[in-house]
Amino acid sequence: MNVLALDPAYIGGFGLDEALILIVKVVAAFAMLMVAVMLMIWFERKLIGDMQNRIGPALAGPWGILQTMADGIKLFFKEDLVPARSDRFVFKLAPYLSLVPAFLVFTVVPVGGNFTTGDGTVSWWGNTTYLQVADPHIGILLVLAMSSMAVYGVMLAGWSSGSKYPLLGSVRASAQMVSYEAALGLSLAAVLLQSGSLSTHDIVADQSGYDWNLWVTGIVPFVVFLIAVTAELNRPPFDMVEAEQELVGGFHTEYSSIRFALFFLAEFMNVITMSAIIVTLFLGGPDGPILVEGVDWLWGIIWFFLKLMVFLFVFVWLRATLPRLRYDQLMDMGWKVLIPLSLGWLLFLGALSIGRDRGWSEAVVIVVSVAALATGGLVLRTAVRAGRAQRQADEAGETADRATQGGGRR
Amino acid sequence: MNFFGGFRVTFAKLFEKRVTSQYPTVKRPKPERFHGRHVLGRYEDGMERCIGCELCAGVCPARCIYVRGADNPPDSPVAPGERYGYVYEINYLRCIHCDLCVEACPTEAITESKLFEFSFTSRDDAVYTKDELLVGDDGRPRRLPWEDWRPGDDEHTSGWMRATSPSGSAAWEGRAAWSAELGYGVRAPEQGQSAEAGPGTPDGEPSA
Numbered sequence: 001m002n003v004l005a006l007d008p009a010y011i012g013g014f015g016l017d018e019a020l021i022l023i024v025k026v027v028a029a030f031a032m033l034m035v036a037v038m039l040m041i042w043f044e045r046k047l048i049g050d051m052q053n054r055i056g057p058a059l060a061g062p063w064g065i066l067q068t069m070a071d072g073i074k075l076f077f078k079e080d081l082v083p084a085r086s087d088r089f090v091f092k093l094a095p096y097l098s099l100v101p102a103f104l105v106f107t108v109v110p111v112g113g114n115f116t117t118g119d120g121t122v123s124w125w126g127n128t129t130y131l132q133v134a135d136p137h138i139g140i141l142l143v144l145a146m147s148s149m150a151v152y153g154v155m156l157a158g159w160s161s162g163s164k165y166p167l168l169g170s171v172r173a174s175a176q177m178v179s180y181e182a183a184l185g186l187s188l189a190a191v192l193l194q195s196g197s198l199s200t201h202d203i204v205a206d207q208s209g210y211d212w213n214l215w216v217t218g219i220v221p222f223v224v225f226l227i228a229v230t231a232e233l234n235r236p237p238f239d240m241v242e243a244e245q246e247l248v249g250g251f252h253t254e255y256s257s258i259r260f261a262l263f264f265l266a267e268f269m270n271v272i273t274m275s276a277i278i279v280t281l282f283l284g285g286p287d288g289p290i291l292v293e294g295v296d297w298l299w300g301i302i303w304f305f306l307k308l309m310v311f312l313f314v315f316v317w318l319r320a321t322l323p324r325l326r327y328d329q330l331m332d333m334g335w336k337v338l339i340p341l342s343l344g345w346l347l348f349l350g351a352l353s354i355g356r357d358r359g360w361s362e363a364v365v366i367v368v369s370v371a372a373l374a375t376g377g378l379v380l381r382t383a384v385r386a387g388r389a390q391r392q393a394d395e396a397g398e399t400a401d402r403a404t405q406g407g408g409r410r
Numbered sequence: 411m412n413f414f415g416g417f418r419v420t421f422a423k424l425f426e427k428r429v430t431s432q433y434p435t436v437k438r439p440k441p442e443r444f445h446g447r448h449v450l451g452r453y454e455d456g457m458e459r460c461i462g463c464e465l466c467a468g469v470c471p472a473r474c475i476y477v478r479g480a481d482n483p484p485d486s487p488v489a490p491g492e493r494y495g496y497v498y499e500i501n502y503l504r505c506i507h508c509d510l511c512v513e514a515c516p517t518e519a520i521t522e523s524k525l526f527e528f529s530f531t532s533r534d535d536a537v538y539t540k541d542e543l544l545v546g547d548d549g550r551p552r553r554l555p556w557e558d559w560r561p562g563d564d565e566h567t568s569g570w571m572r573a574t575s576p577s578g579s580a581a582w583e584g585r586a587a588w589s590a591e592l593g594y595g596v597r598a599p600e601q602g603q604s605a606e607a608g609p610g611t612p613d614g615e616p617s618a
Contacts, residue, residue: 051420055430321416 017127025133026107033106037268041068044268044316051320072261080257085162094160095255095262098153101146102269107133108142108200109276112301115208115287120201122297130201131286131297139200140192143277144185147232150270151177154234154241157263158251169250172327173241177232179334184228186342190221190349191281204285212284217349222282224342226314229274231334234267235315237322240330275311276304283307340380344373437560444524445507448500449551449567450543451519452592458488458544459519460495466511466520474504475511495519498540503533518588523551524563530556549593 042057042065049056057064082088112131113120121128136142151174158170191213192198195206207213214222231238242250249255252263279285286300325333348369355365431438440446451459462479480496488494511520530536535556546552551564583599590596 047424050428051423053423053426053429055428058432317417317420321420 021127021129022133029106029133030103033103033269033272036272037265038068038072039065040268040272040312041071041264043312044319047313047316048320051317075261076258078257080259081254083162083254086254087160087162090156090160091254092259094153094157095259095266096153097156098150098266099262099269101149101153102266102273105143105146105270105273106276108136108139109273109280110135110201110204110285111276111304112286112297114290114296114300115204115285116290116296116300118296120205120208120286120300131300132201135199135201138198140188140198140203140281144181144188147184147270147274148177148181150266151181153263153266154251157255161251161254163254165248166251166253169241169247169253172247173234173251176234176238176240176330176334179331180228180231180238180338183224183334183338183342184232186339186346187221187224187228188281190217190342190346193217193346193349193353200280200285204280204287207284208287210284210287212282212287214282217282218345220345221342222278224338224345225278225282227333228338229278230315230318231330233270233274233315235271236319237324238330239324240327271312271315272308275308275315278311279304279307336380336384340377344376348373440524440563444522444526445509446523446525446563447502447528447551447557448505448511448520448538448543449523449545450495450498450540451521451567452545452549453490454590454592454595456547456592457490458494459517460498461489461491461517461519462493462495462498463516465514465516469510469514471508471510472504472506474501474506475499476501495540498543499537500543501537502528502530503536521567523567525551525557525559528554528557545592547592549591 045067046056046064057067060066060070082091110120110130110132113122120130122131154173154177155170158166158168158173161167191203194213194217195203197203197206203213207216234241241247242252244250247253252260255263286304288299288303288306290296290299292299351365351369352362354360355362453459460477462477464477464479467473467475467477476497476499477495478497479493482488482492482494507522507526509522512522542552542554544552545567551567553559553564586596586599588596
């Protein structure tokens with residue numbers, strides 16, 4: 001059993017107790033996520049209303065808190081349309097392809113436990129276990145794999161609709177997600193370099209005592225990760241995939257009824273799980289002061305959710321503030337800024353780490369690395385500029401050719 | 411870095427006053443000359459104002475008014491003069507409440523109330539007949555079961571007529587150029603309408 005997961009509950013073999021613990025955890029995580037999504041949609045609508053001097057949903061339940069449930073019930077009873085020109089099987093499969101990964105990512109997130117003074121385990125009725133559904137050795141790789149899987153949901157949804165706007169949306173989605181996946185992975189590598197483990201529990205344990213990766217790895221990987229995650233989630237200002245003004249609804253234009261609801265469920269669930277991943281990787285997960293002794297693990301949960309709330313707020317704040325990027329700006333930012341920046345920072349951290357191992361002088365390492373990275377940056381900038389100049393010259397030439405041929409035909 | 415200035419703006423909005431009004435429960439007062447559901451007026455003696463001339467139907471850009479005039483029965487005339495509106499129908503699925511019919515009417519017969527919240531469950535209900543449009547014996551519009559009348563909506567239904575001095579000439583202000591109305595008598599003109607219209611001279615006495 002230890003091959004699959006590092007959870008101490010499974011050390012003595014897998015019996016009825018362990019199975020029960022697992023089932024309870026899975027059910028609890030599932031229920032919590034569903035409720036959290038419901039509240040997240042309400043929270044987003046309410047907050048963005050506040051930021052626009054409106055009041056947002058206010059009629060369903062106290063403060064409109066049941067609005068999402070009302071919407072869900074409405075969507076359930078709407079007609080389920082499958083376009084005549086769609087690829088029926090793929091069309092029906094796609095919502096689940098984006099929903100299931102959203103669930104699976106959350107399984108590796110440690111949501112509680114005392115990491116500050118303990119090792120993050122809890123003991124209930126003689127069973128010691130982690131407060132996370134599973135702790136596989138490859139924890140973070142699972143997150144990357146699942147966020148790549150989610151691309152297929154969006155891509156296949158657009159492709160199978162047999163309609164042009166969804167297709168354009170899904171083409172954008174694939175390009176955008178692939179580009180930002182690289183920056184995401186590279187900034188994540190900085191964290192892995194620091195903690196030396198892929199297991200999320202180990203990463204959190206490594207940050208205990210406020211050695212949070214946010215400042216241990218420098219602020220850069222965190223910022224890059226936050227931007228890349230926003231793009232990965234298709235949240236504004238990177239919501240090119242479902243740019244309403246350009247693509248009707250993007251990939252989910254042809255979807256209606258409960259399949260449409262599943263896409264939205266997945267989208268908001270991804271916001272929550274990715275915020276949880278950010279908290280886990282950069283903000284020490286449940287790490288925080290134990291204010292009242294006795295229920296140490298509960299404080300972990302409280303701190304975790306407080307940190308989570310901060311990021312949920314930030315995502316809504318981004319949406320309320322920033323206008324959508326143009327598509328070429330989006331690609332420029334991904335390939336020419338974020339990827340070189342995260343790669344350079346990773347090399348810099350690597351050099352520091354090797355220098356520490358070998359006993360080199362820290363100052364010399366920093367100076368040499370910065371000089372090397374600055375040179376690299378300059379080379380990159382020159383290359384980008386030269387490329388742009390070349391392209392503009394070509395375009396100018398083409399225009400001139402067209403003018404001499406007359407008529408400006410294409 | 412003005413880039414982050416936007417974040418400050420949106421954050422500051424959190425603490426500002428909300429502009430939303432809780433519409434179905436709280437209704438803002440309507441403007442004085444609001445264009446709502448039409449009413450057909452009567453003279454003080456109970457005679458209908460409509461003479462069946464079809465000018466309103468002619469001017470209507472949405473073609474929602476249907477009028478058919480008929481000769482007044484000599485022994486019991488419905489309207490003063492020769493003819494009266496025998497059939498008068500307005501289709502509210504077409505009406506755009508532009509108020510052109512009110513401007514066109516030579517006898518101030520058709521005016522608009524402030525009621526705009528009325529919905530129907532059938533197309534037949536959307537076509538208001540003369541019975542439904544005509545004011546009651548007290549000079550107030552009829553309150554039909556599917557309409558949501560609020561206090562004030564049915565008062566001064568001829569607000570537009572009363573408010574304007576002819577041709578915007580200040581010299582006419584304060585002179586009533588309209589006839590008495592069932593339930594109200596001759597209404598006083600609205601003051602202060604042409605304060606900025608400048609001086610002018612009446613080019614003739616208004617016909618009372």
